[in-house]
Amino acid sequence: MIEFKLPSLGADMDEGTLLEWRVKPGDAVKKGQVIAVVDTAKAAVDIECWQDGTIVELLAEVGQKMPVGTVMATLLEAGEKSLPSLPASLPQGERGGSQLPSPLAGEGLRERGNAPAQRRMISPAARKHAAEKGVDLDSLTGSGPHGAVILADVETAAAQGAAAASRPAVAATTEVPSAEKGAARIAAMRQAIATAMARSKREIPHYYVSEDIPLARALAWLQTANSQRSMAERLLPAVLLLKAVAVTLRGYPELNGWWRDGSFVTAERSNPGVAISLRQGGLIAPALLDAGSKPLTQLMQELTDLVQRARAGSLRSSELTDGTITVTNLGDQGTQTVFGVIYPPQVALVGFGRIVERPWAEDGGLKVLPVVTASLAADHRVSDGHRGALFLRELAELLQHPEELDKEAS
Amino acid sequence: MTQADIRAVVLATLQSIAPEVETDALSGDRPLRNQVDLDSMDWLNFLLGLNKQLKVEIPEADYRKLVTLDDVVAYLQAKVG
Numbered sequence: 001m002i003e004f005k006l007p008s009l010g011a012d013m014d015e016g017t018l019l020e021w022r023v024k025p026g027d028a029v030k031k032g033q034v035i036a037v038v039d040t041a042k043a044a045v046d047i048e049c050w051q052d053g054t055i056v057e058l059l060a061e062v063g064q065k066m067p068v069g070t071v072m073a074t075l076l077e078a079g080e081k082s083l084p085s086l087p088a089s090l091p092q093g094e095r096g097g098s099q100l101p102s103p104l105a106g107e108g109l110r111e112r113g114n115a116p117a118q119r120r121m122i123s124p125a126a127r128k129h130a131a132e133k134g135v136d137l138d139s140l141t142g143s144g145p146h147g148a149v150i151l152a153d154v155e156t157a158a159a160q161g162a163a164a165a166s167r168p169a170v171a172a173t174t175e176v177p178s179a180e181k182g183a184a185r186i187a188a189m190r191q192a193i194a195t196a197m198a199r200s201k202r203e204i205p206h207y208y209v210s211e212d213i214p215l216a217r218a219l220a221w222l223q224t225a226n227s228q229r230s231m232a233e234r235l236l237p238a239v240l241l242l243k244a245v246a247v248t249l250r251g252y253p254e255l256n257g258w259w260r261d262g263s264f265v266t267a268e269r270s271n272p273g274v275a276i277s278l279r280q281g282g283l284i285a286p287a288l289l290d291a292g293s294k295p296l297t298q299l300m301q302e303l304t305d306l307v308q309r310a311r312a313g314s315l316r317s318s319e320l321t322d323g324t325i326t327v328t329n330l331g332d333q334g335t336q337t338v339f340g341v342i343y344p345p346q347v348a349l350v351g352f353g354r355i356v357e358r359p360w361a362e363d364g365g366l367k368v369l370p371v372v373t374a375s376l377a378a379d380h381r382v383s384d385g386h387r388g389a390l391f392l393r394e395l396a397e398l399l400q401h402p403e404e405l406d407k408e409a410s
Numbered sequence: 411m412t413q414a415d416i417r418a419v420v421l422a423t424l425q426s427i428a429p430e431v432e433t434d435a436l437s438g439d440r441p442l443r444n445q446v447d448l449d450s451m452d453w454l455n456f457l458l459g460l461n462k463q464l465k466v467e468i469p470e471a472d473y474r475k476l477v478t479l480d481d482v483v484a485y486l487q488a489k490v491g
Binding site for chain 1: 443450455
């Protein structure tokens with residue numbers, strides 16, 4: 001018997017509220033399958049199962065607020081026989097080994113499509129919109145693939161509902177609570193960020209290095225590549241930078257992983273968490289899994305999807321737990337330099353400022369080139385400034401060969 | 411399409427990307443991205459939305475022409491014809 005506990009979804013998350021079960025007792029579940037949706041201070045998170053099994057009992061109730069580590073359900077391992085005499089809820093303890101979802105449970109990305117037929121498929125955007133508008137999802141007929149309820153269905157239902165109801169009364173009763181809820185969510189998000197960042201500054205001895213990287217070649221390469229692509233397939237410089245970080249990290253395992261229980265654990269792959277600012281304030285840094293081995297086109301699609309879902313408040317648990325480093329990119333509206341605060345239990349953060357044309361001295365001459373300042377904040381318990389500096393120099397060198405970054409698999 | 415039609419499409423697309431924006435408060439002749447917080451991904455999605463609705467291809471080389479709201483509307487109108 002396995003106890004499925006509410007996993008920690010990051011240093012800034014210590015409790016969650018169960019919004020929905022996606023499984024019922026008797027269901028076979030696969031590793032990476034979404035079994036529940038839990039609301040946190042930052043987003044509604046699709047909780048993925050970390051191994052194959054069969055659901056025995058659902059212990060957590062919808063609407064229940066629970067701390068990380070709460071046993072939410074019990075499962076039988078594949079091949080394990082049901083033991084009716086066994087109490088359904090085992091005492092809290094070391095049973096079942098690590099209760100964290102396995103790192104790199106990237107299968108979740110693909111498992112989604114072949115979910116059991118009996119499960120109602122509702123897009124995260126639809127769910128969020130329905131909650132905001134008070135639309136009953138059970139009453140809707142889905143018009144998406146395989147009968148999935150999509151945002152348009154909810155919008156139609158919300159519009160019909162609003163038209164049918166007497167307007168002034170509805171507006172008065174629904175808008176006030178939703179604004180209050182929004183304010184409460186922003187306050188919770190600020191508190192979550194405060195907790196994680198205070199812990200980081202208290203526990204992690206940060207050191208910082210930075211390097212100006214000329215991007216003339218990278219941007220020229222990107223311009224040529226984009227001129228041959230349709231608008232929907234165009235690449236942003238951010239994708240090139242992310243891939244370059246992930247590839248360079250291969251030679252610097254001491255920057256890629258987690259500080260856990262007093263020692264450093266190197267991650268096998270690099271899953272850069274992408275800091276995404278949210279429109280209502282605050283930020284979240286879900287991971288792009290195994291970014292180093294993915295072609296740029298795929299990374300761009302995944303980044304677009306990640307930003308959209310982060311802003312819609314719908315992410316998967318593996319995306320919040322599997323980040324091995326954070327990349328913050330201020331983009332073209334930002335300042336030239338950013339020094340970040342490491343997101344525990346990670347041990348490093350790479351920051352990119354705005355790309356700007358600057359005077360650049362080279363080979364005894366002076367040119368004007370697009371340049372980005374890359375910075376590294378890293379954990380001195382694990383690495384030293386010398387290695388951190390080498391990492392940035394190697395990153396700068398790799399970005400002079402952008403074509404290398406577009407190899408299908410490297 | 412009239413200029414007003416195109417402007418309506420542009421504002422609706424903008425609002426789908428940045429729901430908090432008050433379109434009435436935007437000045438047509440000031441840089442759009444000084445008035446609305448759009449990062450590079452938002453900007454790409456904004457142009458992509460216009461591309462889908464108006465069937466207008468916007469080459470990257472033309473981005474620099476699209477600074478103010480009025481620029482965007484005029485550019486699209488010239489393309490839509």
